[in-house]
Amino acid sequence: MATHAAAPRQRWRRYGTSYLMLLPFLGLFAGFLVWPLANSLYLSFTKFDGVNAPRFEGLENFRRLLFDDDRFRHALGNTFIYVVASVGIGTLLSLGLALAFNGSSWPHRIMRTIFFLPSVTSSIALMLLWKWIFNPGDFGLANTVIAWFGGRAVEWLATPGLTVPILVLMSVWGGMGYGMVLYVAGLNTIPQEYYEAARIDGAGTWQRFRRVTLPLLRPVTTYVVVTGLIGAFQVFEAVYIVFRGTNNIGGVLDSGLMIVPYLYDQGFTHFKLGYASAVAWVLFLIIFALSMVNLRIGRALKEL
Amino acid sequence: MAVAPTTTPIVAGPAAAPRRAPTAGKGTTWRGHLLRLPFYLLSLTMIAPFYWMLITVFKPVTEIDEQPPSFVPEHPTLNNFYDPGYSSTQVNPGHLQGIFQRFQVDFGFGRFMFNSLVITVVITIGSLLIASLAAYVITKHRVPGRRLIFLLIVASMMVPWQTTLVPNYVIMRNLGWLDTYQGYIIPALAKAFVLFFLVQFLHSIPDELIQAARVDGAGEWRIWWQVVLPLLRPALAAMSIFIVLAEWNNFLWPLIIVQSDEMANIPVALARLNSYFTGAQNQGAIMAGGLLASLPSIAFFLAFQRYFTRGIVLSGLKG
Numbered sequence: 001m002a003t004h005a006a007a008p009r010q011r012w013r014r015y016g017t018s019y020l021m022l023l024p025f026l027g028l029f030a031g032f033l034v035w036p037l038a039n040s041l042y043l044s045f046t047k048f049d050g051v052n053a054p055r056f057e058g059l060e061n062f063r064r065l066l067f068d069d070d071r072f073r074h075a076l077g078n079t080f081i082y083v084v085a086s087v088g089i090g091t092l093l094s095l096g097l098a099l100a101f102n103g104s105s106w107p108h109r110i111m112r113t114i115f116f117l118p119s120v121t122s123s124i125a126l127m128l129l130w131k132w133i134f135n136p137g138d139f140g141l142a143n144t145v146i147a148w149f150g151g152r153a154v155e156w157l158a159t160p161g162l163t164v165p166i167l168v169l170m171s172v173w174g175g176m177g178y179g180m181v182l183y184v185a186g187l188n189t190i191p192q193e194y195y196e197a198a199r200i201d202g203a204g205t206w207q208r209f210r211r212v213t214l215p216l217l218r219p220v221t222t223y224v225v226v227t228g229l230i231g232a233f234q235v236f237e238a239v240y241i242v243f244r245g246t247n248n249i250g251g252v253l254d255s256g257l258m259i260v261p262y263l264y265d266q267g268f269t270h271f272k273l274g275y276a277s278a279v280a281w282v283l284f285l286i287i288f289a290l291s292m293v294n295l296r297i298g299r300a301l302k303e304l
Numbered sequence: 305m306a307v308a309p310t311t312t313p314i315v316a317g318p319a320a321a322p323r324r325a326p327t328a329g330k331g332t333t334w335r336g337h338l339l340r341l342p343f344y345l346l347s348l349t350m351i352a353p354f355y356w357m358l359i360t361v362f363k364p365v366t367e368i369d370e371q372p373p374s375f376v377p378e379h380p381t382l383n384n385f386y387d388p389g390y391s392s393t394q395v396n397p398g399h400l401q402g403i404f405q406r407f408q409v410d411f412g413f414g415r416f417m418f419n420s421l422v423i424t425v426v427i428t429i430g431s432l433l434i435a436s437l438a439a440y441v442i443t444k445h446r447v448p449g450r451r452l453i454f455l456l457i458v459a460s461m462m463v464p465w466q467t468t469l470v471p472n473y474v475i476m477r478n479l480g481w482l483d484t485y486q487g488y489i490i491p492a493l494a495k496a497f498v499l500f501f502l503v504q505f506l507h508s509i510p511d512e513l514i515q516a517a518r519v520d521g522a523g524e525w526r527i528w529w530q531v532v533l534p535l536l537r538p539a540l541a542a543m544s545i546f547i548v549l550a551e552w553n554n555f556l557w558p559l560i561i562v563q564s565d566e567m568a569n570i571p572v573a574l575a576r577l578n579s580y581f582t583g584a585q586n587q588g589a590i591m592a593g594g595l596l597a598s599l600p601s602i603a604f605f606l607a608f609q610r611y612f613t614r615g616i617v618l619s620g621l622k623g
Binding site: 029100120 | 332339344346347349350352353356357368369370371372433435437440441442445447453456457461463466469470471472473474475490493494496499523524525528549553555559570574575578584587591593595598601605606
């Protein structure tokens, strides 16, 4: 915009319009994000049942969370295992798929669409589908496949040791197509000449992958991993739909308890809203730290 | 799983057209196919669950828990959507409520599809309008404080939205917005990632275009409506796909604010179905509901796939 000398009144009028145009977004942003965020920080220092006024308790909620609450510690540990396994396996498969199917021919496009399908399917529908697949009856799909290989029917969803592996399986199955698409886009930004140059220098397939593809895909990998971690930490629906029991939101022995389900359980089943806010802030700190890592790596890469 | 972008949105789709020479794919050698074999097998595990869902939908109640299960419905039927043989007063063996008979609300499951549709459409249009207004000001007006505002909004993308769940619930309750459309819509309108994306896109549009309109005497609102919005169209298209998929499948927030059956969206209705009806024989109707939830979003994606593709070029992996 030109900075020619406008009369002060005119300039004020122009800014007035500008602020007016900013207002809808900023108003809603302040009302439903900034204020609630500050409010949830305050509530995390209080005892609050949603009916009576919040009572300030200082760090009591956090002390209990970190030192007294076995369920929360369990949820935290569970979430970490789930996150590392699902993102680790998911990223490797995404990369593999992208390397296998990055062409523009129709077989490649069809394969990409097949793997991407879960990303655009209703997640609740998928969770209901998984629950049906892992039905303990002989007629369940999982048990039918087991029977083909001579195995006996398994109580998939009632075996504590299987809960986290099943959650990881569902996450990888549903998420690898998304990572694949990002990797495909990344692969397509690598100039073909680099590979030709490497070939002339006598680099084999593996060498070209190690020395050309992988380093140039590093920003994509960072993005896939960090957004994957952030998404995985927020897992909720899989636990809520597939595993939730009548008493335990995390399923048998709370074996599938994770951070957000625990937040929901404390806040909206037991109406300990102050305590739930403290859980929310622990989640906030984890995700904020991850995002900072993302930011820092991104900036470092840009400066290279 | 519909993926809601958590930080920088990168819009992409399986059709992302490679700019590379088409070496792979066309004329893949037998060795190439052999190397890809594990992935071909993996693709079967992608299709199998969907196929299982599809055949369950068309199996009559009596066939659903057959052992061993049929892999092609022996007596295909639409009863899982609406079963004319079902009566609420009289037991009729082999007949259960279809998905449209499961809820005591007008139009049954159609009501939830309507709710989801209204919510999705209003949020998509509304959030794009207000974000484009703000993005226009931030990029093209020299308003004092715009950098700070933008920084604040970008920083907010690092906040997991669940952190605001409890206070927003209290706000909704105090406003009397629990169980209402505005409870769904209003808190969902200001989307930081949309603003961020539009700002990035507008930076690449030369100021001269807007300057020219200004010289012609157009007011700011008219410039926004007649110049900025048309210029933003590809970015808006890319973003709308994200928003539509995210809102159509939104679950946790609706789960908290919805009380009656009438106001449920499809995911909440399905979750209730899941807790009301547990027996295997109900799976036909539940899967029918899942199909009704999924088909629109899959169809929407397939129809607008190319905008996903364009989105990735717009935002760029450089982020």
